[in-house]
Amino acid sequence: MSETLLSVKNLEAFYGDFQALFGVSLEIGAGEVVAIVGANGAGKSTLFKTIAGQIPSRRDAVTFAGEPIGGLRAHDIVRRGVALVPEGRRLFRSLSVQENLQIGGQAGRKGAWTLERVYGLFPALRERRAQPAAELSGGQQQMVAIGRALMSNPKLLLCDEISLGLAPIIVRDIYARLPMIVAEGTSLAIVEQDIVQALAASTKVYCLQEGRVALAGASQSVTREKIAAAYFGV
Amino acid sequence: MDWLNSIVQGVLVGGLYALFAAGLSLIFGVMRLVNIAHGDLIVLAAYLALATTQTLGVGPLGSLLVIVPLMALIGYTLQRFVLNRTLGEDLLPPLLVTFGLSVILQNGLLQVFTADSRKLQAGLIETASIPIAEGLSLGVLPLLQFIVAVAVIAGLQALFYNTPMGRAFRATSDDPSTAQLVGLDNRHVFGLAMALSLAVTAVAGVFLGVRANFDPSIGPARLIFGFEAVIIGGLGNLWGTLAGGIILGVAQAVGAKLDPGWQLLAGHLAFLFILAIRPQGLFPRVQD
Numbered sequence: 001m002s003e004t005l006l007s008v009k010n011l012e013a014f015y016g017d018f019q020a021l022f023g024v025s026l027e028i029g030a031g032e033v034v035a036i037v038g039a040n041g042a043g044k045s046t047l048f049k050t051i052a053g054q055i056p057s058r059r060d061a062v063t064f065a066g067e068p069i070g071g072l073r074a075h076d077i078v079r080r081g082v083a084l085v086p087e088g089r090r091l092f093r094s095l096s097v098q099e100n101l102q103i104g105g106q107a108g109r110k111g112a113w114t115l116e117r118v119y120g121l122f123p124a125l126r127e128r129r130a131q132p133a134a135e136l137s138g139g140q141q142q143m144v145a146i147g148r149a150l151m152s153n154p155k156l157l158l159c160d161e162i163s164l165g166l167a168p169i170i171v172r173d174i175y176a177r178l179p180m181i182v183a184e185g186t187s188l189a190i191v192e193q194d195i196v197q198a199l200a201a202s203t204k205v206y207c208l209q210e211g212r213v214a215l216a217g218a219s220q221s222v223t224r225e226k227i228a229a230a231y232f233g234v
Numbered sequence: 235m236d237w238l239n240s241i242v243q244g245v246l247v248g249g250l251y252a253l254f255a256a257g258l259s260l261i262f263g264v265m266r267l268v269n270i271a272h273g274d275l276i277v278l279a280a281y282l283a284l285a286t287t288q289t290l291g292v293g294p295l296g297s298l299l300v301i302v303p304l305m306a307l308i309g310y311t312l313q314r315f316v317l318n319r320t321l322g323e324d325l326l327p328p329l330l331v332t333f334g335l336s337v338i339l340q341n342g343l344l345q346v347f348t349a350d351s352r353k354l355q356a357g358l359i360e361t362a363s364i365p366i367a368e369g370l371s372l373g374v375l376p377l378l379q380f381i382v383a384v385a386v387i388a389g390l391q392a393l394f395y396n397t398p399m400g401r402a403f404r405a406t407s408d409d410p411s412t413a414q415l416v417g418l419d420n421r422h423v424f425g426l427a428m429a430l431s432l433a434v435t436a437v438a439g440v441f442l443g444v445r446a447n448f449d450p451s452i453g454p455a456r457l458i459f460g461f462e463a464v465i466i467g468g469l470g471n472l473w474g475t476l477a478g479g480i481i482l483g484v485a486q487a488v489g490a491k492l493d494p495g496w497q498l499l500a501g502h503l504a505f506l507f508i509l510a511i512r513p514q515g516l517f518p519r520v521q522d
Contacts, residue, residue, distance in 0.1 A: 086412060095405060106398055152416065
C-alpha cells in the first residue's frame with residue numbers, strides 16, 4: 001500500500017439546509033488512480049467540490065499530505081497541490097486557449113508541467129493556442145481544462161466527469177493520456193459515469209449512494225454485481 | 235473656425251471624461267460593482283493633491299507621484315475591508331454602501347476643507363498654448379490632459395490583455411468561482427482592481443483640479459459624466475470609453491457654443507440619443 005496522500009474522514013457537506021454527504025470516508029494514496037462512481041445525485045461532484053474548497057467542511061475532515069485542509073478556501077487548496085477539473089470544464093470565455101493554460105500556472109507551484117509539456121500531452125491545443133477557448137470542440141475544451149489544472153503542478157488531480165458530453169472516441173483519447181499524468185507523480189481521482197471506463201482506468205474504486213460510501217475496493221476485485229447493488233441500493 | 239475650435243476643445247475635455255470613466259468601467263467589468271462614490275473619490279484625489287502641493291511645495295503634476303500610490307492604497311484597503319463584504323448575487327448592497335460612502339466623503343471633505351472653491355495652481359502651463367492655425371490654438375494643459383488620458387487607456391488595455399494581472403482580472407470577471415480553482419484569491423484580485431481604478435481616479439482628480447474650481451459637492455456630477463462616457467462607448471471596452479468621453483465632450487462644447495446654458499443639457503441629450511438608438515453602446519465588447 002502506498003503512502004496516503006489524501007484522507008477524507010467522516011465528511012459531511014451541505015447546500016444550505018440540504019445535506020449532500022453523510023460521513024464519507026476515503027483514502028487516496030500517492031500514485032494511485034481512484035475512481036468515484038455512483039448514480040446522479042449520489043454526491044460525487046459534491047465530494048470533489050468539498051475537497052477542493054468550493055463547499056465548506058470541518059478542518060479535520062480532509063487531510064492532505066499530512067495537513068488538515070478541510071474548509072480552507074479554494075485558492076489556498078490549489079496552492080497546496082490539489083487541483084480540480086470542474087464538471088462542465090468551466091473555461092474562461094474571454095481568455096484564449098494559451099491564456100487559460102497560463103492562468104492555471106499562476107498559482108506559482110513549480111514542477112514538471114509547463115506550457116510546453118501540456119502542448120506535448122495534447123498536441124491539438126498547440127495550433128489552437130491563440131483561439132478563444134470557447135471556440136474549441138468539447139473534447140479540446142476538456143483538454144484545456146485538464147491542462148489548466150495540470151499547470152498548477154498538483155500532487156492530486158480531481159477530474160469531475162471528464163467524459164461528459166464527449167464522443168466515445170474522444171473519451172478514449174483523453175483517458176489514454178491519464179497514465180502520462182500519473183507518471184509525472186500526480187495522483188488522480190476521477191468521477192465517471194461509465195463504470196467500465198472507470199474500472200479500467202483506476203486502481204481503486206469507491207461507489208457513492210445517496211451521500212454515503214456504499215462500496216470500496218480494488219478496481220480489479222469488485223464485480224459488476226456488487227457495483228450494481230451499491231449503485232442502486234438494491 | 236469658431237466651430238472647429240469648439241469641437242477641438244470638446245475632444246480634449248473628452249479625454250478628462252474618459253479618465254473619469256475608465257476607473258468606473260474597470261471595476262464594473264471585473265466585479266460588477268457600480269461605484270456611486272466614484273465621483274467623490276475623484277474630488278478626494280483633487281483635495282489630496284491640493285494638500286500635497288501645499289505641504290511639499292510641488293506642482294500638481296509632481297503631486298501625482300504621491301497621489302497615485304496613495305489612492306491605489308486607499309482603493310485596495312477600501313475593497314478588502316468594506317466593499318468585498320458587499321459583493322454577492324445581489325447588486326443592491328454595493329450600490330447602497332457606495333452611496334453611503336459618497337455621503338461620508340462629501341461631508342468629510344466639507345469638514346476638513348470647508349465649502350470654499352479651491353483650485354490646483356499649475357503655473358504658466360495653464361495659459362500656454364500652441365497656435366495651430368488662424369483662430370485655432372491648442373492649450374498645452376488640455377492637450378497634455380488628453381495625451382495622458384490616451385496613455386492611461388492604452389496602459390490599461392495593455393495591462394488587461396498582456397499581463398498575468400490582466401489575465402486574472404478577465405478570468406475573475408468571467409467566472410469568479412472557477413477563478414478560485416486556479417489559485418486566484420478573489421478578495422485580492424478585487425482589491426487590485428479597485429487599487430488600479432483609484433490610481434486612474436487620482437490622475438483624473440489632479441487634472442480636474444487644475445482645469446477648474448472644485449468643492450466637496452461636485453463629485454456626483456463627475457460620476458454622471460463618467461457613467462455617460464462608459465455607456466456611450468459600450469461596457470467593457472476601454473477604447474470605446476475614450477470615444478464615449480470624446481463624444482460627451484464634443485456634445486457639451488457644441489451645446490455651449492449654441493447657448494452657454496446648453497452645455498450640460500447637450501451632453502445629456504447626446505447620451506440619451508445614443509442610449510435610445512444603441513442601448514449596448516457604440517463599441518460593446520466583442521468577445522462576449
